[in-house]
Amino acid sequence: MPGPKLDPVESNTELPKHVDVVIVGGGIAGVCTALELVERGKTVALCEKGQIGAEQSSRNWGWVRLTHRDPREMPLMVESVRLWKDIDRRTGQQTGYNQCGVTYTVDTDAALEAEHHAADALQSYQIPARILSREEALEAFPGLSLDIKGALYNPHDGRAEPQKAAPAIARAVQHMGGSVHQNCAVRTVETKGGKVSAVVTEQGTISCEAVLVAGGVWSRLFLGNLGIDLPQLRTKGNVLRTEPVPDGPEGTVKHPEFAMRKREDGGYTIASATPSRYQLTPDSFRLFAKFLPTLKNEWRSISLGIGPAFFEALRTPRHWKATDVTPFEKTRVLDPEPDTALIDKAFAVIKASYAPFKDAKIAQKWAGYMDVMPDVVPVISPTEGVKNGLPGLYVCSGFSGHGFGLGTGAGRLAADLITGQGPCVDPTPFRLHRFSDGAKIAPMENIIQR
Numbered sequence: 001m002p003g004p005k006l007d008p009v010e011s012n013t014e015l016p017k018h019v020d021v022v023i024v025g026g027g028i029a030g031v032c033t034a035l036e037l038v039e040r041g042k043t044v045a046l047c048e049k050g051q052i053g054a055e056q057s058s059r060n061w062g063w064v065r066l067t068h069r070d071p072r073e074m075p076l077m078v079e080s081v082r083l084w085k086d087i088d089r090r091t092g093q094q095t096g097y098n099q100c101g102v103t104y105t106v107d108t109d110a111a112l113e114a115e116h117h118a119a120d121a122l123q124s125y126q127i128p129a130r131i132l133s134r135e136e137a138l139e140a141f142p143g144l145s146l147d148i149k150g151a152l153y154n155p156h157d158g159r160a161e162p163q164k165a166a167p168a169i170a171r172a173v174q175h176m177g178g179s180v181h182q183n184c185a186v187r188t189v190e191t192k193g194g195k196v197s198a199v200v201t202e203q204g205t206i207s208c209e210a211v212l213v214a215g216g217v218w219s220r221l222f223l224g225n226l227g228i229d230l231p232q233l234r235t236k237g238n239v240l241r242t243e244p245v246p247d248g249p250e251g252t253v254k255h256p257e258f259a260m261r262k263r264e265d266g267g268y269t270i271a272s273a274t275p276s277r278y279q280l281t282p283d284s285f286r287l288f289a290k291f292l293p294t295l296k297n298e299w300r301s302i303s304l305g306i307g308p309a310f311f312e313a314l315r316t317p318r319h320w321k322a323t324d325v326t327p328f329e330k331t332r333v334l335d336p337e338p339d340t341a342l343i344d345k346a347f348a349v350i351k352a353s354y355a356p357f358k359d360a361k362i363a364q365k366w367a368g369y370m371d372v373m374p375d376v377v378p379v380i381s382p383t384e385g386v387k388n389g390l391p392g393l394y395v396c397s398g399f400s401g402h403g404f405g406l407g408t409g410a411g412r413l414a415a416d417l418i419t420g421q422g423p424c425v426d427p428t429p430f431r432l433h434r435f436s437d438g439a440k441i442a443p444m445e446n447i448i449q450r
Helices: 028-039 074-091 109-123 134-139 162-175 216-224 282-286 288-301 308-315 340-353 407-419
Strands: 021-024 044-047 102-106 130-133 150-154 179-181 186-192 195-201 204-207 210-213 233-242 252-255 258-262 268-272 362-372 379-382 393-397
Touching (some): 028 162, 028 407, 074 162, 074 407, 109 130, 109 150, 130 134, 134 150, 210 216, 216 393, 258 340, 282 288, 282 308, 340 362, 379 407, 393 407
Parallel strands (some): 044 179, 210 393
Antiparallel strands (some): 102 150, 130 150, 186 195, 195 204, 233 268, 252 258
């Protein structure tokens, strides 16, 4: 099943012999880091096994939200929103960013009370979120009829276009002197004198001083081949887009059964708020102890099953040499089948409760895999300090289904760490060695993800 159509990026024709930094992975985190580095005068080669932004960076909801963030992420998300506001000017490209505001509706008194706490948390960052009554919430969406108790509204939340954003930023990287190489998988990292010296790609070797692994759900496999443990699993998100809807709302809305936001093409991106059935893999068992706190916190919403993903993972090599054809070359783009029952149900709720959508038609459905960490907080970190970690090797991955909005800030923080510049936020919560230094690893309770 083809995924969403991406804006094109034309690859550079020649692989450089040497750059300051090689970035492995062309999703939103990788391209934003590349942008930061070239703006600072660094030479950069961005290598992507498939196409820029073709996996989860183009398959997500497109939300850029501050609301319902883990407190450990909030300083970085505040920085990210600041950067999103300026991204089109910096790049000379169009990412579709729009600070449209988001309304989070709830249908129980307990959920409304939780939103009061969420609003209070946002106020501490001078974010003017407020609680709306049922009438106020529905007034912003004429024709919407839902049985809700009220809502939280945050005018500082927004949206961008996932199919445009990463490609747009990648093109800007090229215009500023960086190189982008699609269908060019990085096979491994070479070392000299105990630190990073080069990467070996399927198209040749690039010598470098630093490497950033920003490979999304592939990061664990890549790092594992180097003997570095990134405790990462993956889960699936499902999305549909509609054809243009006349008189549809400008605002973005979240409901316990669906999430919806307007697209630049006049259609709407719609998703189910119900998680997909989680497909167990061998890593699910290898990492069971690390993910147990998350399982205890989320067990009511998790449905488990063994399916094709389990056997596919069993067949996937976990170790290879620089001369081998790697798993990254065998699967250029992960394109899972969407759970149509979930998104069809969400769409049915919208059609039945929202007048402008009565005759709306589905244009496309797709799914994407999200990279999940045990504490649902990303890793943006050097690898030094963990077993087999290397000077010059960095990670920017594990965004746990809410990394699109964080992409700009994550790129700035990763670039700060690589260049030794004072970090834009405290990097401590994102360190890789938190999983081995005795820190308590657990997700924050009462955080509504996405």
